[in-house]
Amino acid sequence: MYQAKAYSAASAVSPLAADVIVRREPTASDVQIKILYCGICHSDIHQVRNEWSGLPTVYPIVPGHEIVGKVTGVGAAVTQYQVGDLVGVGCLVDSDATCPECRAGFEQFCQNMTLTYNFPDKHLGGVTYGGYSESIVVDERFVLRIPSNLDPAAVAPLLCAGITTYSPMRHWGVSKGKKVGVVGLGGLGHMGVKFARAFGAHVVAFSSSPGKKEDAMRLGADEFVLSRNADEMQKHAGSFDFILDTVSADHDINTFIGLLRRDGNLTLVGAPDKPFAVYGFGLIFGRRSLSGSLIGGIAETQEMLNFCGEHNIVSDVEVIPIQKVNEAYERLLKSDVKYRFSIDMASLSR
Numbered sequence: 001m002y003q004a005k006a007y008s009a010a011s012a013v014s015p016l017a018a019d020v021i022v023r024r025e026p027t028a029s030d031v032q033i034k035i036l037y038c039g040i041c042h043s044d045i046h047q048v049r050n051e052w053s054g055l056p057t058v059y060p061i062v063p064g065h066e067i068v069g070k071v072t073g074v075g076a077a078v079t080q081y082q083v084g085d086l087v088g089v090g091c092l093v094d095s096d097a098t099c100p101e102c103r104a105g106f107e108q109f110c111q112n113m114t115l116t117y118n119f120p121d122k123h124l125g126g127v128t129y130g131g132y133s134e135s136i137v138v139d140e141r142f143v144l145r146i147p148s149n150l151d152p153a154a155v156a157p158l159l160c161a162g163i164t165t166y167s168p169m170r171h172w173g174v175s176k177g178k179k180v181g182v183v184g185l186g187g188l189g190h191m192g193v194k195f196a197r198a199f200g201a202h203v204v205a206f207s208s209s210p211g212k213k214e215d216a217m218r219l220g221a222d223e224f225v226l227s228r229n230a231d232e233m234q235k236h237a238g239s240f241d242f243i244l245d246t247v248s249a250d251h252d253i254n255t256f257i258g259l260l261r262r263d264g265n266l267t268l269v270g271a272p273d274k275p276f277a278v279y280g281f282g283l284i285f286g287r288r289s290l291s292g293s294l295i296g297g298i299a300e301t302q303e304m305l306n307f308c309g310e311h312n313i314v315s316d317v318e319v320i321p322i323q324k325v326n327e328a329y330e331r332l333l334k335s336d337v338k339y340r341f342s343i344d345m346a347s348l349s350r
Contacts (some may be wrong), residue, residue: 001025001124005348006133007322008060012050015326016132018348021062023137024123031081031143032073033089038131039066039156039315040341042187042248045329047118057118064131064343065091065116066159068152078140086152088144088305089136090159091116091295093128097141105297107142132322134348144302147309154314157187157340158305160295161315165192165244166304167296168267169199172242176200181236181243183227183256185212185219188246188269190316190339193219196244198311204236206256215338219316233259238286246270257282257290268292315340321347 001022008019026032044063046052067089071081081087094114095102101109114122117130129136146155165188174180180201182192189205196203197220204223205216213224225232233255240259248270256266257278264286271292283290296304308314316339320328328341 004133004135006062006129007325007348008062008129008132009048010060012048012057016048016063016329019060019062021129021133022124023129023133023135026073026075026137027123028075028077029139029141030075030137031071031078031087031140032135032137033067033069033087033143034072034135035067035069035131035133035345037068037153037156037319038064038343038345039160039317040064040325040328040332040343041066041157041160042332043160045332048329055118058127061118061127062129062132063117064133065089066156066161066342067116067131067136068146068156068159069136069345072135074140080140081143081145086146086148088146088155088159089116089131089138089142090144090163090301092298093138093142094122105299107297108295131345132325132343134345142298144298144305147305149309149312150314153319153342153344154317155305155308156342157191157315157317158308159301161187161191161340162308163296163301163304164188164269164293165246166195166307167300168244168269168291168293169195169242170300170303171293172265172267174199174201174242178202178241179204179239179261181206181240181256181259182221182246183243184246184270185209185216185339186246186335187315187337187340189244190215190219192244192246193221194313196220198307198313201242204240227255240264242267244269248272250274253290254279254282257288260286260288262286263288265289265291315342317342319344321350323347323350
């Protein structure tokens with residue numbers, strides 16, 4: 001074992017503060033990574049503040065699952081990576097590798113997966129610690145290669161926000177000639193617009209904020225619809241092949257289901273706390289479907305990163321030092337960022 005600098009929270013009401021944690025020495029199949037950048041995901045806030053009853057927080061917690069760094073050591077059995085490689089780590093750091101989900105490449109649905117932080121650590125006991133740290137040790141199966149032409153700071157959010165929006169678009173066949181809607185223009189939504197554009201679709205961005213129109217068009221949307229305007233919404237009734245709903249606030253999902261064409265799909269990646277009241281006839285007439293999606297498997301995440309390298313796609317980020325992480329949390333809750341925070345982990349040594 002060795003010690004690593006990190007930022008952790010000691011309780012649900014404590015600010016994140018400097019700490020020292022223990023990491024395992026690399027086993028034969030492990031990759032040791034010096035963390036360069038770590039994105040801030042909204043789920044980091046939920047877990048730091050113990051807001052998910054289904055996944056209670058164990059303190060101290062070190063968040064962060066959008067990790068980009070350089071390989072500093074490899075185990076004797078590692079074949080895919082070497083010292084100096086630019087790599088990434090996302091939301092998962094282990095799975096059983098034997099269940100039907102893992103064999104199909106869907107490690108995110110493995111019943112025995114290990115999340116990057118706040119999950120039982122089979123190596124050291126306690127729980128796993130995430131990317132708000134100077135280093136991490138991960139099994140090579142869960143390490144991803146980062147395209148060299150992309151800005152590492154802006155790549156970090158791709159490890160969660162990127163794959164969360166890419167995966168359902170791939171699954172539902174977003175491509176040239178399809179009409180695609182993206183509901184919400186935040187950390188997830190802005191990536192959804194970029195991917196839909198790169199896939200060749202006709203992209204419509206929906207927002208309840210009229211001030212976001214200019215940015216939506218800059219990001220690649222062909223049209224902007226103010227979702228509070230019934231007339232604007234009605235113009236698009238029954239016309240969408242696919243809609244990606246990224247909104248976590250309570251909203252009427254039926255208004256968007258009504259915009260789908262026959263066999264159209266609406267996929268949820270934002271999950272409001274309150275259950276939706278879904279009008280059944282909205283789905284029955286038109287054979288429309290409503291579904292959800294959770295990140296992606298390791299192979300698909302690598303596919304997404306390669307796609308981003310080919311199309312020069314990254315997240316729009318504001319880079320901050322770790323000392324401003326608590327301020328960033330408060331700003332994120334106010335949607336005061338375009339569109340993701342990326343922590344420069346070199347600031348840990350300042």
